[in-house]
Amino acid sequence: MMLLEHLARRACRVQKLPSCDTSRQLWAWLNAVFNKVDHERIQAVGPDRAASEWLLRCGAHVRYQGLDKWQQDYNQLPTGALGRYKIQAIDATESCIMHIGFDYLEGLEHVEEIKFCKCAYLLDGCLQRLSEIQNLQRSLLRLWIVSCGNITDQGVTALHKLSNLEYLFLSDLPGITQKETTAEILRKSLPSLVVELELE
Template identity: 75%
Template sequence: MMLIGALTCRTGLLKRQPSWDTGRSFWGWLNAVFNKVDYERIQAVGPDRAASEWLLRCGALVRYQGLDKWQQDYNALPSGPLGKYKIQSINATESCIMAKGFDYLDGLEHVEEIRLCKCMYIYDECLQRLSQTPSLQRSLLRLWIISCGNITDKGIIALHKLSNLEYLFLSDLPGIKEKEATAQTLRQSMPGLQLELDLD
């Protein structure tokens, strides 16, 4: 069941489901199930393994510290001693990650880059939660937010708490209404940030 869900999110089939309410409700419910946080699992296998399972279940990819290969198959996650594999990069393109699953990010100490592209369940709440995660405040260096239609200026401004962020790329975000003011706020609060905008 988890593999089917990951395939659904990864291939974009979710967007081609019937538009009537019953179909939408079913897929929304299924994606919410995939995002439910299992705190006992986090305790049992550690934050990086548990987060990897959540991300792949939702159709995202992860890359571990010291490895070039992106992990995309839930059933082929590497095994080893507890804590051996540390997530360094997350590519959530077209995934079904949502705010209720973001507790999985707690305790990830080595994540340097996150790509959020065409994520239909990413709202301002997600970016606020991301920016309030202490481990990510320390480790996150690069962030891409592309074609996430539910993001507004409020969510982008919340990113100023990511004090070590070096690079931020924003593109195709129709919810951003005050582009110049929002960019100015970020530049003032994050003077070392390289900010690239493609919002026209």
């Protein structure tokens, strides 16, 4: 008991930690560094490998064509012939991906599903950028956007360019204020799209 009290007293004397704002700025800066696009790396190892490195560096997971297992560990990315592993699915749950890194998605040709869940840096501009990538316009079939507080109706309606999108799940998005209108815009542009809404 005496030892616990002694440790508690010492803990109270530690130097003041940086304010939340300073800490937040530091993390935002580090996350921006993680998201910076390295075009030379894309040329050297190919788009799928470079995108895998970006996504895992930011805390996301990827699944490759023909494999059931999700790749989660940056240090255990598979090796082999360039272009052998093609990203089929991305789970960006609680990752720090930002719009500046979305250029990594440009060369991906086989991505069928993406999950954005609790992505603090996901903005409307990210969804607009996503919808402009021609390869994803052809390949992306399923998209989940959950608990991403910066997403508004404007970002979601930009998804109408994803011409082959079959399923869109939207949940816990306080920035969506006109959910029926937004869903209707998407349904008119993409008649075969199933939109599932779980919004307050």
